[in-house]
Amino acid sequence: MEFNHYILVCGGTGCESSKADDIYRNLLKECEAQGVKDSVQVVKTGCFGFCEQGPIVKILPEESFYVQVKPDDARELIAEHIVKGRQVERLLYDQEKTRRLTGIEDIQFYQKQLRVVLRNCGVINPENIDEYIAREGYAALEKAIFEMTPDEVVEELKTSGLRGRGGAGFPTWMKWKFTKQVQEEEKYIVCNADEGDPGAYMDRSTLEGDPHNVLEAMAIAGHTVGAKQGYIYIRAEYPLAINRLNKAIEQALDYGLLGENILGSDFSFNIELRLGAGAFVCGEETALLASVEGERGMPRPRPPFPAVKGLWNKPTVINNVETWANIPVILLRGANWFSNIGTDKSKGTKVFALTGKINNSGLVEVPMGTPLRDIINDIGGGIKDGKAFKAVQTGGPSGGVITSEFLDTPIDYEHLQELGSIMGSGGMIVMDEDDCMVDVAKFYLGFTVDESCGKCAPCRVGGRKLLNILERISKGQGSRQDLQKLKDIGEAMKRAALCGLGQTAPNPILSTMKYFEDEYLEHIDEQYCRAGKCKELVTYTINPENCIGCGICARRCPVNAISGEKRQPHEIDQALCIKCGECYNACKFDAVIVK
Amino acid sequence: MAKLSLEELRKLRDEKRYELDKRETENKDTEIIVGMGTCGIAAGAKEAMQAFIEELNDQGLSNVAVKQTGCMGLCYSEPTVEVHLPGMPDIIYGDVDPETAKKIVRKHIMGKTLVNDHIYDRPAADIVKKD
Numbered sequence: 001m002e003f004n005h006y007i008l009v010c011g012g013t014g015c016e017s018s019k020a021d022d023i024y025r026n027l028l029k030e031c032e033a034q035g036v037k038d039s040v041q042v043v044k045t046g047c048f049g050f051c052e053q054g055p056i057v058k059i060l061p062e063e064s065f066y067v068q069v070k071p072d073d074a075r076e077l078i079a080e081h082i083v084k085g086r087q088v089e090r091l092l093y094d095q096e097k098t099r100r101l102t103g104i105e106d107i108q109f110y111q112k113q114l115r116v117v118l119r120n121c122g123v124i125n126p127e128n129i130d131e132y133i134a135r136e137g138y139a140a141l142e143k144a145i146f147e148m149t150p151d152e153v154v155e156e157l158k159t160s161g162l163r164g165r166g167g168a169g170f171p172t173w174m175k176w177k178f179t180k181q182v183q184e185e186e187k188y189i190v191c192n193a194d195e196g197d198p199g200a201y202m203d204r205s206t207l208e209g210d211p212h213n214v215l216e217a218m219a220i221a222g223h224t225v226g227a228k229q230g231y232i233y234i235r236a237e238y239p240l241a242i243n244r245l246n247k248a249i250e251q252a253l254d255y256g257l258l259g260e261n262i263l264g265s266d267f268s269f270n271i272e273l274r275l276g277a278g279a280f281v282c283g284e285e286t287a288l289l290a291s292v293e294g295e296r297g298m299p300r301p302r303p304p305f306p307a308v309k310g311l312w313n314k315p316t317v318i319n320n321v322e323t324w325a326n327i328p329v330i331l332l333r334g335a336n337w338f339s340n341i342g343t344d345k346s347k348g349t350k351v352f353a354l355t356g357k358i359n360n361s362g363l364v365e366v367p368m369g370t371p372l373r374d375i376i377n378d379i380g381g382g383i384k385d386g387k388a389f390k391a392v393q394t395g396g397p398s399g400g401v402i403t404s405e406f407l408d409t410p411i412d413y414e415h416l417q418e419l420g421s422i423m424g425s426g427g428m429i430v431m432d433e434d435d436c437m438v439d440v441a442k443f444y445l446g447f448t449v450d451e452s453c454g455k456c457a458p459c460r461v462g463g464r465k466l467l468n469i470l471e472r473i474s475k476g477q478g479s480r481q482d483l484q485k486l487k488d489i490g491e492a493m494k495r496a497a498l499c500g501l502g503q504t505a506p507n508p509i510l511s512t513m514k515y516f517e518d519e520y521l522e523h524i525d526e527q528y529c530r531a532g533k534c535k536e537l538v539t540y541t542i543n544p545e546n547c548i549g550c551g552i553c554a555r556r557c558p559v560n561a562i563s564g565e566k567r568q569p570h571e572i573d574q575a576l577c578i579k580c581g582e583c584y585n586a587c588k589f590d591a592v593i594v595k
Numbered sequence: 596m597a598k599l600s601l602e603e604l605r606k607l608r609d610e611k612r613y614e615l616d617k618r619e620t621e622n623k624d625t626e627i628i629v630g631m632g633t634c635g636i637a638a639g640a641k642e643a644m645q646a647f648i649e650e651l652n653d654q655g656l657s658n659v660a661v662k663q664t665g666c667m668g669l670c671y672s673e674p675t676v677e678v679h680l681p682g683m684p685d686i687i688y689g690d691v692d693p694e695t696a697k698k699i700v701r702k703h704i705m706g707k708t709l710v711n712d713h714i715y716d717r718p719a720a721d722i723v724k725k726d
Binding site: 002003004006039041060061062083084085086123124130131133134135136137138139142146255256257259261263264 | 598599600601604605607608611612614615617618619623629630631632633636644645648649652660661662663664665
């Protein structure tokens with residue numbers, strides 16, 4: 001019997017943690033119970049990207065896009081949509097709370113996106129190699145082995161203009177060419193899947209939603225540079241991605257698309273996983289290679305670059321997940337097609353993990369050169385709760401802030417660098433008026449100080465010193481000289497640190513100081529934090545004029561610091577107050593004052 | 596599964612592509628919409644829908660989407676089916692049994708001629724919104 005309906009259930013980590021797996025199983029159960037199991041195919045796919053509205057269920061051919069589905073909704077979806085042909089209105093996406101929308105093309109979140117890397121995410125079942133093959137899967141490998149010479153493949157990458165998506169934006173073809181040129185029996189291919197920025201999940205979703213894409217790309221590189229062995233270095237905290245990669249490798253071996261004599265040719269290639277223990281520094285390529293070798297994950301000086309002396313001192317091509325995911329489609333659709341997307345020096349698309357104080361958190365892929373404003377307002381749907389936009393942090397702890405005056409800057413490698421930030425791997429954290437920039441800088445620096453491996457003094461000592469100064473400032477004990485010290489130490493670290501972690505660690509401080517110097521000065525001169533985030537500088541008091549004595553704040557206070565008679569103004573005991581802000585959030589009469 | 600040769604991979608891709616195309620909606624320019632209200636189901640809309648899908652499959656047509664909708668209000672001539680085909684007027688057919696369904700695929704969709712004895716009417720303006 002032929003299928004007349006297809007139900008796609010999102011199987012990304014976000015939706016899985018909101019019970020997408022239960023939804024999937026309930027849908028199967030309901031199909032059976034309501035007698036339609038032979039005519040409905042239920043598929044678990046990769047991430048749809050619209051994580052804010054998850055779990056997502058899409059039903060074809062009507063293209064109904066159901067959001068925030070619960071396991072108990074399965075019965076109604078089958079009974080109404082499948083059996084009776086009526087859409088379940090209450091589960092359709094409600095844009096701007098005005099009208100329920102059916103299709104993906106009506107949803108603003110998707111309108112300015114272009115899915116190249118994520119083209120299969122949310123479309124195919126990542127655990128089924130046949131569905132990948134049906135979407136031109138492994139056709140690029142075919143082409144690389146049988147129709148193109150290795151030089152032509154490198155040339156194609158050069159024409160495409162593809163640059164590394166891990167952060168620094170080094171041209172991919174050059175890495176491949178350097179490794180290819182070295183005469184050496186053993187060479188290696190490595191995929192950097194050690195995604196560690198706070199708030200970033202692009203690589204994770206790519207691997208979970210389309211693992212074969214990365215495997216195919218690595219095999220193409222193996223054939224091009226003359227390597228037989230590939231490693232994917234992935235953090236152990238990504239169990240779903242690891243699981244799907246293992247399944248994908250097994251299926252590819254079974255079909256002979258990995259292993260000995262691929263497709264009957266004399267090319268052999270194997271891929272193994274190496275699990276990382278979650279050290280941020282292992283995202284740095286030389287530290288990553290040390291970790292794969294079984295050494296402690298510490299960077300080493302470059303040159304020599306991994307392309308010449310990498311894993312076990314052999315020439316090694318190491319690229320980031322997203323870079324790999326671009327390769328097959330470039331070979332298939334051509335370098336010219338690819339280089340038509342994007343800006344002059346930054347070609348193709350970029351995947352961002354949009355998070356923070358934004359209405360539509362999610363996984364977003366846009367052409368390079370898209371203005372930040374489009375991403376935040378149109379795709380992201382603006383700032384949560386109608387608050388004012390303050391800044392967006394790109395590049396995670398290695399990047400900097402971009403403020404509202406630069407919202408129209410096209411996003412590409414060069415422009416971000418000019419603004420004192422970096423592209424990074426693609427984390428994008430949106431901040432609003434309630435975020436204190438000193439606190440933000442302190443957060444990121446705390447992260448890099450924790451994650452510093454300690455090998456070189458500029459990072460080990462410099463980072464700690466910077467953090468001490470920031471802590472002083474956030475307690476209102478800073479001096480104006482501290483600002484100069486922050487700059488001096490920061491600049492020194494940028495020049496002297498051994499690897500990218502230390503070199504970029506001062507970026508969040510330097511960029512927040514550049515754009516929000518007044519906030520730093522307020523902390524120093526007036527002991528005032530306008531966002532009310534720096535606890536030492538904030539006092540909570542109750543305005544007796546507004547307080548009606550309802551007692552809600554007193555009940556919420558976790559340390560019983562609020563007292564007062566019923567219907568009489570209450571008081572906060574400053575000696576007990578821990579400045580958690582619960583009373584402020586609880587009060588309905590604006591009687592709690594933060595100063 | 597034995598290891599694939601190049602030819603086998605290509606053959607497998609063609610087969611699987613055909614299967615996956617049925618799921619995809621982007622490349623579909625033609626729509627068959629089956630009225631699946633209680634009246635339609637009672638009159639045999641499900642059998643008609645299955646007949647459409649099977650016939651499209653037999654004829655190797657993967658550019659046609661078979662969708663379902665609620666009652667169109669023409670309960671006395673159920674099962675009712677609406678066909679949108681580029682270059683042809685939008686048509687509503689009434690009393691579509693599995694035999695007629697097959698005829699609609701062969702004559703209307705493939706042959707671009709209407710199945711005259713089952714035409715109900717053109718859809719009224721309040722049923723189908725025209726752009």
